[in-house]
Amino acid sequence: MSDVLNSVDSHNLDIFKEIGNIGAGNAATALAGMLNKKVLMSVPEVNIVSFNDIINILDGPENVVVGILVDMSGGLSGYILMVLEVEDAYELISIAMNEEKKPPENFNADSLNELEKSSLTEMTNILVGAYLSAICSLTNLTVKPSVPQLAIDMVGAIISIVAIEYGKIGDSVLFLKTNFSDENKDMTGHFFLIPDFESYKILIESLGMSI
């Protein structure tokens, strides 16, 4: 089996960029509504990168990050993983709780209390939902997200989920990165779309591409 992502040429990559654009636009609108102020977003970067490069994009395999995994079911099955730097996770918690929160020294899996975890989960629902609705509107598929699952650990360990799924078909992953900002804060969301193998074909075909 050849690397399926090889079939994603520059034209096809543009279609994934469009998913990224619409998704990030939806997400910025949702954040702006919650913050009650203007939220700017960068043009999303959409790239196909090798396993070992993806880890380096996120500051090396041992960097501690927050990973939030959402299960997709319905028209597509698979996962969406959002990876946040710790500071950015705290920005989202601060927004949700309407109260300034900072990460403690030696941040680890036990640092977040239940309220902070559920705030982060709720924000993930909104952000991932924004991308899912972009996918649904471009593909005419109905995709349902699960309750998000949280893990706080080294980048390498979190990304292993993505790498393993894509590993079945090749040595690279599809990756979206968007920067959100308002006048005094900015944060970066890293999104990995991880359709299972059958769903990958459905996704590509629904977007009018061929493998």
Place this chain on the structure above:
Amino acid sequence: MALITVGMADLNVASAPDILTTLGLGSCVGVVIYDKLRLIGGLAHIMLPSSNGHGGQNRAKFADTAIIDLMKKMEQLGAKRNALISKLAGGAHMFAGTSAKNVLRVGERNVAACIQILNFLKIPIIANDTGGNYGRTIEFYTQTGELKIKTIGHGEKII
């Protein structure tokens, strides 16, 4: 003394006093094979249980092909089959709540596949630190045969 880093879906060998390391193992498994008499070590960062149906891909990615290749590479460096032992680390279940789907049990399946191949090759597994829901960075000291395991919030140990 060199510190040799093994990437994801990769493998390498070294002899004393070099150190082999792989960073941020999650559901992947770090397999160490060691010739304790000749102080020759090997480390593979394995991603999936079986190469079956994945012909032509990177052999270091799969338990069955990676472990055999690692052993051969060690033999080229002078290691002898009957002196080999092994140690395992990793195979975590990173997102604990999503057990319903088979795919996220891949950590467990990776560990089981490694054990099966090592048993088949008659390489004794003398220590392991697998499972759980956390990542591991590992360092293997070819001089002493010690495998150091570092985690975020779950301590550090030597097996």
